[in-house]
Amino acid sequence: MARFRPIHSFLSILLSTASLVVAAPHVNAGFDAFEAAQVMINLASKSWEWGTAAQALLELYNPELSVFGANPFPNGNVPTADPAATFALRYAKQFISAMGQILVPDDAVGDPASLGVSAVMIGKTESAYQQAAARQADFLLNIAPKYSNGAISHRTEVAELWADNMAMSFPFLAYLAVETNDPNLMTTTFNQCRLQRDVLKVSWFLNWRHIIGPSGARDEGLWSTGNGWAGYGLVRVLHTMQKWPRSAGMTSEITQLKTWIKEILDGALLSGFDDGLLRNYLNDDGWFGEVAGTALLSAVAYRMAVNDPAMFPQRYITWADTNRQAIARHQRSDGIFSPAVNPYNWHDRNKYTTGSPEAQAFAIHLYTAYRDCVLANVCTTPASPSPTTISAGSAARL
Structure with a gap:
């Protein structure tokens, strides 16, 4: 496994790649997404935080490479981008x-x-990473436990089943379907989204429950962040499917x-608000408002608009x-951004104020979704002069 290296050892990356990573158009969203990115990089320490941060950074600095770009699959293929740049x-x-069976040693699927x-x-x-992605997919599809209806366990x-997994496994499988030119895998990915929803959503709620399964972690509440995970994961699968020419027949x-x-x-x-923010559990007025779920669900709204x-x-x-x-x-x-829910204990009644890596990433998703909505002339707030190049000093540092 690649060893984690201290943040300061990556400062040179910014200097060597600044012209490539800071040229995305900029809009005034009312907050500083680039400072948010720096906090996210500094604090992320778990596998899902690293993956979520990487997606946020791709949308922030190289939006043309993300599935939200105008042409994310040139000639029907995953784009080739220099990993060093x-x-x-x-x-x-x-x-x-x-070299591992999964991309990061972890007890989560x-x-x-x-x-x-x-x-x-x-x-x-770099072919070793292509093979690593294939092994990760094989683990999800063929080795990981399955719920009684065939849904991949988290x-x-x-x-x-966890709502969180909608943003973890299924955007990846959809993207791999494009890379491997495999319409059957795209169909499998869609079917997995359906199977997850069949369990996590119940008829008397529009929103999804957080965790369903036999362990003590079971959580039937409508966790705001969990619904954000589910919504944004579905949005990424949707855009991948729509923008891949071989999915053209998947209209239903x-x-x-x-x-x-x-x-x-x-x-x-x-759902109601507390201090302008969605509550940690959407159906429970006893909870405080928090930034993570609010930011990610709002990003979903901009993307779909x-x-x-x-x-x-x-x-x-x-x-x-x-x-x-x-x-x-x-x-x-x-x-x-504060307060957030404790990202490691969603039942914690204390407001989390020291910086949640995922909440920081969600704020970046909110920014990029709003930026793209403005640039598409769907949102009416005008952009600042476009494209605006963010100076190296304003860009996140590794």
């Missing part, structure tokens, strides 16, 4: 085991797969994905705008 890939590579898209992209030029020790599957995303958002739109303005009209943008402005009020001068 692409900020997100250089960040992710240090954590990926190129889904969390290591959060680095899967990065492994696929690095594998375009845990290795029991068959247990695309419609279903949009419907499932809309359910999650509609449930969030019905661009993707399908008829299905996700102005009211979704207005809701996301209100949330974004509240999020901006909750960023401190040190770049930390």
